[in-house]
Each structure stands twice: as structure tokens, then as C-alpha cells.
Amino acid sequence: xxxxxxxxxxxxxxxxxxxxxxxxxxxxxxxxxxxxxxxxxxxxxxxxxxxxxxxxxxxxxxxxxxxxxxxxxxxxxxxxxxxxxxxxxxxxxxxxxxxxxxxxxxxxxxxxxxxxxxxxxxxxxxxxxxxxxxxxxxxxxxxxxxxxxxxxxxxxxxxxxxxxxxxxxxxxxxxxxxxxxxxxxxxxxxxxxxxxxxxxxxxxxxxxx
Numbered sequence: 531x532x533x534x535x536x537x538x539x540x541x542x543x544x545x546x547x548x549x550x551x552x553x554x555x556x557x558x559x560x561x562x563x564x565x566x567x568x569x570x571x572x573x574x575x576x577x578x579x580x581x582x583x584x585x586x587x588x589x590x591x592x593x594x595x596x597x598x599x600x601x602x603x604x605x606x607x608x609x610x611x612x613x614x615x616x617x618x619x620x621x622x623x624x625x626x627x628x629x630x631x632x633x634x635x636x637x638x639x640x641x642x643x644x645x646x647x648x649x650x651x652x653x654x655x656x657x658x659x660x661x662x663x664x665x666x667x668x669x670x671x672x673x674x675x676x677x678x679x680x681x682x683x684x685x686x687x688x689x690x691x692x693x694x695x696x697x698x699x700x701x702x703x704x705x706x707x708x709x710x711x712x713x714x715x716x717x718x719x720x721x722x723x724x725x726x727x728x729x730x731x732x733x734x735x736x737x738x739x
Contacts, residue, residue, distance in 0.1 A: 532562035558660040564653035579640040584689040591685035595640040604679035605644035608634045611686040616704050623695045636664040637686050645676045654731045661710050673734040
């Protein structure tokens with residue numbers, strides 16, 4: 531468990547490796563993911579799954595992901611998610627891109643060691659792209675031609691504060707509601723600087739696939 535500048539004291543008594551980063555990096559979790567991947571790999575991990583602090587796995591999540599990988603021979607497993615408001619109430623959000631197997635949230639990804647090369651993307655993607663970090667990583671997975679499989683099961687609980695989800699359902703916005711800065715990221719990616727930086731740092735341009 532990686533504390534991105536905000537450690538919880540009680541975790542020190544759990545049966546986990548608790549890594550405390552000295553400050554919060556404000557990059558949508560990319561720095562702690564990058565650190566966690568390095569530690570996992572150097573300690574001989576065969577699989578890596580990601581879980582943001584405000585999300586949780588259903589009891590059958592890890593087993594269903596592993597089963598899908600073993601049945602298909604894929605090196606990357608993906609699933610769907612259920613959505614919850616910050617109070618823990620399930621809400622009926624449906625994202626068409628996700629259901630069409632286009633978008634995969636970070637907490638819905640599992641990698642086998644054959645796909646660990648994509649872990650470097652957490653630390654090499656330009657910071658302006660971190661609100662789209664899962665989309666960037668999935669583009670990297672496809673660019674590197676790693677085989678993916680999909681359980682087509684909702685086995686992750688995702689806490690959302692995205693205003694669009696609440697507006698679509700005519701629900702009141704949570705106090706800390708946010709919007710993804712799509713325009714700024716698109717402008718960067720479509721600039722000469724954005725193309726050059728992303729190709730130099732990651733080996734591909736995220737809009738090319």
C-alpha cells in the first residue's frame with residue numbers, strides 16, 4: 531500500500547508493506563503506482579493489479595481476472611465496474627465507451643509479468659495527461675500488442691465524483707465534484723510539443739491508436 535503523502539497510521543499494523551511517500555504528487559496516483567510496480571517487480575510478483583484508495587474489489591474480482599487470463603492466455607485482464615457516490619450509495623451510471631471495451635479504469639486492470647513493460651508509463655507520461663492515465667496506459671498496452679481479455683463482469687466498486695455522472699442522473703453534485711480537463715489535454719496532444727514529448731517519453735502518441 532502506497533501512501534501518496536497522506537499516510538494512515540493504522541495501516542502500519544496490517545499485514546502489508548506500507549510505503550510512505552513524503553509528499554502528495556497530485557498526478558492522479560501515477561507516482562504511487564510507479565513506485566508500487568517497481569517494488570512488486572523486484573519482489574518477484576507474477577501479477578499486478580491496481581486499486582485506488584476510494585475504490586474496492588468485490589470478493590470474486592481477483593479470482594475472476596486470473597481465471598480469464600489462464601483461460602485465454604492473455605497477459606492483460608480487464609473488467610467492468612459499479613459506480614457509487616461518495617456516501618457509498620450505488621448509482622446507475624453506464625459509460626458507453628467502457629461497455630464497448632474501449633475505456634478501462636485503472637482499478638479494472640490486471641497485468642501478468644509478460645506485460646510489466648507498460649508499468650514504466652505511470653512515471654513517463656507527461657503530467658498534463660494524468661487525468662487520462664488509464665486511457666494512456668491502455669493505449670500503451672495496445673501499442674505494444676499485449677493480448678487482452680475481458681471478464682465482462684462488474685467486480686470493482688468505483689467511487690465517482692465526476693459531475694457528468696450526477697448530471698446525467700439528475701442527482702445533486704457532491705461538494706468536491708470535478709470535470710476532466712479534456713480540452714487542455716486534447717490541445718496539448720494536438721500540439722507539436724505534445725506529439726514530440728509523448729513519443730520521446732513513452733514511445734507512442736496516445737491519439738494514434
